[in-house]
Amino acid sequence: MGADVFGHYPGITRFACDLLGYDLPARCRDNRDDVLSRTECTQPALFTVNALHAFERERREGRPADYYLGHSLGEYNALLAAGVFDFETGLRIVQKRGELMAAASGGGMTAVMNTPADRLLEVLGADGVEGVETAAHNTDTQVVIAGADGALRA
Incomplete structure (x- = not known):
């Protein structure tokens, strides 16, 4: 997951790794111990990969999309793409969302x-x-x- 875009955005990828505290591309590539099945890991990974794909689409087409839609976690990517918040803010929100969902029990x-x-x-x-x-x-x-x-x- 993300192998096709991490290399195109090394600065953002490095920033995400620093913020999250782990090597995101390696985690997405290797998925040791099935770590991506844990929501606190899945959500930041998906948000980042989706964001990079959106950045790539906008770079390729030379303009933003006319509309942005998202469901569940995808809502955060839609808000990012629409300019409601920046990448750092979105990643921090999604990281916290994943942590809170993982902590819920019963x-x-x-x-x-x-x-x-x-x-x-x-x-x-x-x-x-x-x-x-x-x-x-x-x-x-x-x-x-x-x-x-x-x-x-x-």
Whole structure:
């Protein structure tokens, strides 16, 4: 991940490594001990690689995009590309976001396909499952629910 853009932006890449405190390109390339599966590592890596791809697209096309969209972590890349904040600010926010999400315990989220949110919550309630909330509507056919581990297992 990122091998195609890290070399084009050595200054930004070095800055990201210094801010994060580790060799980001090596971590993305080698993924020792599956470190990229840990959200506190995944989020800054994805944000940085996505940012470099956006910078590359703008350099190649010679102009910014007309619109920027993002979902979940991608919202931060959209805000960066739209000029809402600079790379350092975005990376610091995303780094903290990953740390906070990694520190959360006792609950989680899961995606459910082909069941509208209201129907899903109705079915869960009829089965006595409490404490589950709709967290996101990803698509017309996918909803994300969140709750305590026990409720999600049920």
